[in-house]
Amino acid sequence: MPPATDAVLLDVRHLTRIFGHGAREVRAVDDVSFTLRRGEIASVVGESGSGKSTLARVLLRLIRPTAGRIVFAGQDVTRLSRPGELRAYWRQVQAVFQDPFSSFNQFFPVRRVLERSLRLEGRLEAGERDRRVRWALERVALNPSEVMGKFAHELSGGERQRIMIARALVVRPKLLIADEPTTMVDASSRATILNLLLDLRDEYGMAILFITHDVSLASYVSDTLLVMHQGKVVEQGEAGRVTAHPQHPYTRQLFADAFSLSKGRSVAT
Numbered sequence: 001m002p003p004a005t006d007a008v009l010l011d012v013r014h015l016t017r018i019f020g021h022g023a024r025e026v027r028a029v030d031d032v033s034f035t036l037r038r039g040e041i042a043s044v045v046g047e048s049g050s051g052k053s054t055l056a057r058v059l060l061r062l063i064r065p066t067a068g069r070i071v072f073a074g075q076d077v078t079r080l081s082r083p084g085e086l087r088a089y090w091r092q093v094q095a096v097f098q099d100p101f102s103s104f105n106q107f108f109p110v111r112r113v114l115e116r117s118l119r120l121e122g123r124l125e126a127g128e129r130d131r132r133v134r135w136a137l138e139r140v141a142l143n144p145s146e147v148m149g150k151f152a153h154e155l156s157g158g159e160r161q162r163i164m165i166a167r168a169l170v171v172r173p174k175l176l177i178a179d180e181p182t183t184m185v186d187a188s189s190r191a192t193i194l195n196l197l198l199d200l201r202d203e204y205g206m207a208i209l210f211i212t213h214d215v216s217l218a219s220y221v222s223d224t225l226l227v228m229h230q231g232k233v234v235e236q237g238e239a240g241r242v243t244a245h246p247q248h249p250y251t252r253q254l255f256a257d258a259f260s261l262s263k264g265r266s267v268a269t
């Protein structure tokens with residue numbers, strides 16, 4: 001049973017992001033509305049180009065929406081633009097992206113990577129910084145004493161991605177946006193990361209927006225599913241219901257394709 005409470009954390013209304021003009025116009029996110037409650041994991045699924053990453057970047061306020069409204073914890077964050085306002089927002093909303101190789105600063109040891117993220121919290125004394133870094137590394141099942149002094153090239157892909165998650169966790173966000181966080185890691189790291197997301201929801205009531213093209217991962221990890229197609233959310237609802245009884249033809253096709261692929265895989269192995 002998901003421990004989601006009724007408190008709405010994120011309220012997204014008619015969110016739209018258009019790139020380009022005239023004949024070159026792309027409605028990457030087109031009139032998307034949904035809510036996310038505290039302690040809820042929602043997955044955004046859809047094929048490549050459906051607008052998932054653009055939705056993530058708009059919600060993170062890395063890019064501006066063209067239209068619509070984003071309300072986070074009761075505050076309208078749609079038009080935040082001053083660095084101080086954005087930093088305050090990013091203390092509460094953190095992200096993990098697909099590629100742990102490009103997002104990990106190769107010149108910094110793990111401790112410094114996490115401490116830089118902690119700067120969002122303002123000045124903390126050294127003992128507190130150390131406690132927070134250790135706590136975040138332990139949360140992602142890494143031994144702080146072993147990894148704090150290591151550099152990117154001394155870690156596996158799965159370890160790097162867990163450190164990227166620790167970097168997000170170190171500020172104890174209320175919402176984690178995870179954009180294809182398991183695409184570039186092996187199967188055992190994938191399972192570790194998915195179970196970690198479930199633990200974060202259960203132990204800290206963290207809300208998670210999990211973005212993936214893989215409907216089976218989404219079904220495993222989510223309380224609710226949002227299915228995106230050509231920038232629009234064509235179906236949304238409780239994960240078990242959407243998986244068992246998809247209503248929209250696109251959702252049915254997405255699940256049918258995933259099912260035939262996984263059948264193919266099991267025959268082949």
Ligand SMILES: Nc1ncnc2c1ncn2[C@@H]1O[C@H](COP(=O)(O)OP(=O)(O)OP(=O)(O)O)[C@@H](O)[C@H]1O
Binds near residue numbers: 019027048049052054
């Ligand atoms: N900066 C940009 N300028 C112009 N078009 C863009 C830009 N960013 C994204 N798009 C377009 O917006 C649409 C949605 O792209 P987006 O990356 O959000 O999809 P996606 O579902 O995340 O795909 P993928 O799974 O391949 O990452 C695509 O048609 C893409 O080409």
